[in-house]
Amino acid sequence: MSTPTEHEHHVVGPKTYGAILAALLVLTATTTGVAYLDMGVFNPIAALGIACLKAVLVILFFMHIRYSSKLMMLTVGAGFFTFIVLITMTLSDYISRNWGLW
Amino acid sequence: MSTIVTLPNQEEARLPKLSYLNSEYGLKSWLLTGDHKRIAMLYLISITFFFFLGGAFAGVIRLELLTPQPDLVASDTYNKLFTMHGVIMIFLFLVPSVPATVGNFVIPIMVGAKDLAFPKINLLSWYLYVAGACFLVYALLNGGVDTGWTFTTPLSTHYLNTHVITAAMGVFIAGFSSIFTGLNFIVTIHRMRCPGMTWFRLPLFCWSHYAASILMVLGTPVLAITLVLVMLERTVGIGVFDPTKGGDPLLFQHLFWFYSHPAVYIMILPGMGVISEVISTFSRKRVFGYTAVAFSSVAIAVFGFFVWAHHMFIMGVSNYSALVFSLLTMLVAVPSAIKIFNWAATLYKGSLTFETPMLYAFGFMGLFTIGGLTGVFLGSLGMDIHLTETYFIVAHFHFVMVGGMLMAYLAGVHFWWPKMTGRMYPESMSQLAAVTTFIGFILTFFPQFIVGYLGMPRRYHAYPPEFQVLNVLSTAGATVLGIGYLLPMLYMPWSLKYGKIAGSNPWQATGLEWQIQSPPLTENFVDIPVMDHEAYDYEWLAHKTEHEVTTVG
Amino acid sequence: MDSHAIVTGQEQHEEHEEHPAYLRHHFVTVEQQRETASFGMWLFLLTEIMFFGGLFMAYLLYRNWYYDAFVAGSNTLGIGLGTTNTAVLILSSFTMAMGVYSAETRNRKGLVTFLSLTILLGLVFLGIKSKEYHDKYVEHHIPGASFSVEDFVHPADKRDVPLAPDMAQHAQLFFFLYFAMTGMHALHMVIGISILFFLLYHAWHGAYTNGHTSTIDNFGLYWHFVDIVWIFLFPLLYLISRHPLK
Numbered sequence: 001m002s003t004p005t006e007h008e009h010h011v012v013g014p015k016t017y018g019a020i021l022a023a024l025l026v027l028t029a030t031t032t033g034v035a036y037l038d039m040g041v042f043n044p045i046a047a048l049g050i051a052c053l054k055a056v057l058v059i060l061f062f063m064h065i066r067y068s069s070k071l072m073m074l075t076v077g078a079g080f081f082t083f084i085v086l087i088t089m090t091l092s093d094y095i096s097r098n099w100g101l102w
Numbered sequence: 103m104s105t106i107v108t109l110p111n112q113e114e115a116r117l118p119k120l121s122y123l124n125s126e127y128g129l130k131s132w133l134l135t136g137d138h139k140r141i142a143m144l145y146l147i148s149i150t151f152f153f154f155l156g157g158a159f160a161g162v163i164r165l166e167l168l169t170p171q172p173d174l175v176a177s178d179t180y181n182k183l184f185t186m187h188g189v190i191m192i193f194l195f196l197v198p199s200v201p202a203t204v205g206n207f208v209i210p211i212m213v214g215a216k217d218l219a220f221p222k223i224n225l226l227s228w229y230l231y232v233a234g235a236c237f238l239v240y241a242l243l244n245g246g247v248d249t250g251w252t253f254t255t256p257l258s259t260h261y262l263n264t265h266v267i268t269a270a271m272g273v274f275i276a277g278f279s280s281i282f283t284g285l286n287f288i289v290t291i292h293r294m295r296c297p298g299m300t301w302f303r304l305p306l307f308c309w310s311h312y313a314a315s316i317l318m319v320l321g322t323p324v325l326a327i328t329l330v331l332v333m334l335e336r337t338v339g340i341g342v343f344d345p346t347k348g349g350d351p352l353l354f355q356h357l358f359w360f361y362s363h364p365a366v367y368i369m370i371l372p373g374m375g376v377i378s379e380v381i382s383t384f385s386r387k388r389v390f391g392y393t394a395v396a397f398s399s400v401a402i403a404v405f406g407f408f409v410w411a412h413h414m415f416i417m418g419v420s421n422y423s424a425l426v427f428s429l430l431t432m433l434v435a436v437p438s439a440i441k442i443f444n445w446a447a448t449l450y451k452g453s454l455t456f457e458t459p460m461l462y463a464f465g466f467m468g469l470f471t472i473g474g475l476t477g478v479f480l481g482s483l484g485m486d487i488h489l490t491e492t493y494f495i496v497a498h499f500h501f502v503m504v505g506g507m508l509m510a511y512l513a514g515v516h517f518w519w520p521k522m523t524g525r526m527y528p529e530s531m532s533q534l535a536a537v538t539t540f541i542g543f544i545l546t547f548f549p550q551f552i553v554g555y556l557g558m559p560r561r562y563h564a565y566p567p568e569f570q571v572l573n574v575l576s577t578a579g580a581t582v583l584g585i586g587y588l589l590p591m592l593y594m595p596w597s598l599k600y601g602k603i604a605g606s607n608p609w610q611a612t613g614l615e616w617q618i619q620s621p622p623l624t625e626n627f628v629d630i631p632v633m634d635h636e637a638y639d640y641e642w643l644a645h646k647t648e649h650e651v652t653t654v655g
Numbered sequence: 656m657d658s659h660a661i662v663t664g665q666e667q668h669e670e671h672e673e674h675p676a677y678l679r680h681h682f683v684t685v686e687q688q689r690e691t692a693s694f695g696m697w698l699f700l701l702t703e704i705m706f707f708g709g710l711f712m713a714y715l716l717y718r719n720w721y722y723d724a725f726v727a728g729s730n731t732l733g734i735g736l737g738t739t740n741t742a743v744l745i746l747s748s749f750t751m752a753m754g755v756y757s758a759e760t761r762n763r764k765g766l767v768t769f770l771s772l773t774i775l776l777g778l779v780f781l782g783i784k785s786k787e788y789h790d791k792y793v794e795h796h797i798p799g800a801s802f803s804v805e806d807f808v809h810p811a812d813k814r815d816v817p818l819a820p821d822m823a824q825h826a827q828l829f830f831f832l833y834f835a836m837t838g839m840h841a842l843h844m845v846i847g848i849s850i851l852f853f854l855l856y857h858a859w860h861g862a863y864t865n866g867h868t869s870t871i872d873n874f875g876l877y878w879h880f881v882d883i884v885w886i887f888l889f890p891l892l893y894l895i896s897r898h899p900l901k
Contacts, residue, residue, distance in 0.1 A: 011756065012752070012756065013756065014756060017753060017756070018749075020749075021745065021746070021748075021749040024745045024748075025742060025746075028738065028742055028745065028889075029738075031890055031894065032734065032738045032894065035734075035890070035896075035897045036897050036898070043896065047890035047891070047894050048887075048890065051887050051889075051890050054745075054883075055883045055886055058748060058883055058886070061752075062748055062749075062751075062875075062882075063875075063876055063880075071292065072693070072694070072697060075694070075697050075698065075701065076701075078316075078320070078701070079320070079700070079704045079705070080704065082320045082407060082701075082704075082705060083704050083708045083711075085408065086324065086360055086705070086709075086712060087708070087711070087715065089408065089423075090356045090360075090712055090716075091715065091716075092422070092426065093352070093356065093419045093420050093423035094420075094716060094719070096422035096423055097419075097420040099422060210681075215681060216680065217680075217681035218681075219681075219691045219695060220695055221681070223695075281702055285695060285698045285702075286695075289691055289695050289698065292694065293687060293690060293694060294681070294687075294691070319698055319702055320701060320702075323702040323703070323705040323706035323708075324705050324708065324709050326706055327706050327707070327710060328709055330835075331710075331835070334831075334835060338798060338799045338831065339799070340799060340802075340827045340828065340831050341827075341828070342713065342717075342828065342831060347824075348720070348721065348821075348825050348828065349717075349828070350716065350720075353712070353713060353716055356712070357709050357713075625681075630683065
């Protein structure tokens with residue numbers, strides 16, 4: 001019998017949530033603080049990087065993906081992959097508009 | 103002509119006493135139903151209405167194009183005609199065509215479930231469809247929209263005073279109908295399969311719908327936000343797409359086509375699913391290369407996201423980006439071709455019979471191949487510069503959408519009609535209709551390839567006089583085509599009262615839906631089935647029917 | 656073993672034993688129903704990713720083309736209010752997660768408390784947002800007829816670089832995207848808070864602490880997603896290029 005695999009339901013506790021909350025607040029303070037340093041091209045990289053880290057923490061722990069089936073992880077991955085395709089392939093047009101004269 | 107149709111003895115046969123059609127009575131039981139089969143019928147009625155509305159616009163377009171002068175309608179009116187034709191046919195007919203009618207009806211049964219995963223959301227889908235359609239009808243009755251179905255900016259945002267916002271809102275809402283249908287299918291196919299129903303025992307119809315649903319869920323929201331931006335722009339007007347104010351019209355096009363290219367795969371994939379089922383049944387053979395066909399459906403869905411800018415080659419994208427998108431477009435043709443080869447291999451040494459669904463399937467294979475190949479011509483940059491925005495494009499997409507998808511839709515409706523209604527449609531009438539549509543189609547759209555190649559632009563109601571002969575041929579064909587499409591409107595309702603009783607499996611097909619009564623019970627199955635054989639297993643079917651006593655009524 | 660595909664399942668007997676009222680007829684087990692609902696919500700969130708994705712693409716393009724205007728526009732946004740709002744929303748995500756935990760541990764009072772806190776924090780967020788919108792209105796930074804380029808052509812702050820008039824006009828694009836993105840986000844917050852009131856009412860009556868935690872779980876997913884959108888909006892809109900501390 002091959003019913004769809006049923007996943008053990010894992011309850012995430014307050015300690016984990018508390019730790020993630022603390023991490024997120026620290027990262028928020030960091031991103032605001034870092035914005036006041038002049039790091040040139042690394043400013044937006046740092047800002048987006050910290051944002052991505054925060055998002056990953058929320059997805060893994062608050063949204064329980066850390067404890068979910070592979071299907072759920074694949075689903076989340078598919079969503080972000082499609083978003084990345086939209087951004088990068090559209091940008092590929094804009095970035096290359098002034099290249100050479102061919 | 104030989105036939106595989108196996109009907110119960112018509113003297114004694116009656117429709118089953120209890121089915122989803124008579125389990126509850128009254129308008130409320132239909133308008134507030136959760137039953138996927140009733141929702142499918144609601145959709146069937148709605149989209150048939152809009153098909154003929156869109157077709158009526160096409161009729162007027164072809165009438166205008168009988169003569170080279172713009173003498174039937176004014177320029178603005180002509181723009182409104184082709185816009186409404188496109189918007190209605192794409193968003194209110196083609197996108198929901200197979201998934202919302204046949205798909206809704208048959209997918210839960212095919213996977214062995216009692217309903218879709220989210221019945222209430224299924225009903226919501228239909229109401230969203232109707233709501234979106236109402237917005238479009240309102241826009242139509244108040245003067246129509248003349249932007250073209252592509253809402254190209256800055257024309258749509260700055261230079262027109264027609265009801266663009268209303269029409270955009272209509273498409274926005276209808277888009278959510280599509281999203282929820284896709285969502286429902288993905289979850290159902292993943293989570294509601296009965297015991298023994300592994301992924302590779304699913305009918306290929308389910309694989310196609312799964313792939314199309316991924317596109318619906320991931321692509322349609324981008325269209326939604328694009329339309330929101332258009333609506334905001336029309337209201338605020340600060341220039342997000344207007345070059346005179348620093349905006350980029352190509353941003354609109356990138357976002358629009360990011361959905362609208364996958365949209366064509368949303369439209370065609372369910373049709374391909376129908377073709378797999380029909381060709382297998384009427385060849386009495388399993389589909390050749392099941393795995394290849396299944397994976398090619400998913401491949402079409404994935405690659406379909408990477409090629410959208412081939413609609414923008416002449417619009418000002420960079421040469422580098424045009425090159426990349428052109429190469430990827432060549433790649434996306436491959437999985438479609440794989441399917442055509444596999445279907446042809448299925449036919450080879452099969453035991454063919456030519457019932458109506460099979461006639462439509464043959465029509466599909468030929469016409470979709472031509473349409474698809476011309477798509478490859480258009481995908482190559484040099485050719486596209488010459489051919490784009492001409493009637494060559496119009497012919498290309500009508501070959502794939504009408505010669506391909508619409509034929510597949512008709513094949514599907516005819517194939518599952520006995521299951522949905524319990525009755526057979528009249529075979530000779532339907533075969534006549536199928537042949538008529540095939541002839542009418544070729545006469546309508548083949549001349550358009552020629553006239554497009556010769557340089558006649560699309561979306562123009564006047565053309566140089568030397569193109570008149572081809573246009574007249576095209577209009578004549580459209581008349582024949584119209585007759586072909588009207589015939590089912592006559593004999594299908596007729597069959598509801600006078601058609602032969604079909605029994606549970608008139609086509610002797612495999613698939614769980616053919617093992618239950620026609621029409622099915624509301625809960626589909628008395629007991630959840632256990633799947634113990636492969637898909638398209640005709641030996642299993644033969645063994646089963648040997649020992650079976652069929653009573654109907 | 657007969658040759659029919661349709662056989663009476665043993666599962667049918669077992670399911671009668673474990674058949675709570677909230678199990679819908681087309682599901683076989685509670686677990687299947689729970690996982691199905693969760694999967695459905697995740698797919699809906701995917702559509703939201705792509706929906707906001709279009710706005711992010713527009714933002715990326717115009718930030719690149721009109722960087723100076725975007726910097727100037729960004730610097731008129733209150734960083735204190737923005738950072739506070741970010742913290743408020745993260746806190747509300749925490750309270751929502753704790754609500755889910757309460758539902759799973761069948762703690763009715765806890766669930767009610769945490770849902771109420773989430774509503775409160777959500778309303779605080781919207782309150783701060785309206786203050787920010789009001790500030791933009793007063794400063795004539797709302798794009799359209801009332802927009803004024805004064806602040807950008809003749810900036811009050813000495814550290815700000817004055818913009819040429821045409822570049823200053825492009826600041827309207829920044830504010831258009833600011834209002835579109837935060838407005839769309841706020842709309843999702845309003846919908847979320849409305850649903851929270853509904854959930855609060857039912858939670859008070861014990862609807863989600865009897866084993867049927869699916870609704871709270873899945874609403875939690877929605878709420879966290881709205882939080883994630885803001886997590887990206889904040890640096891992109893508020894922190895483009897703040898003046899370095901000297």
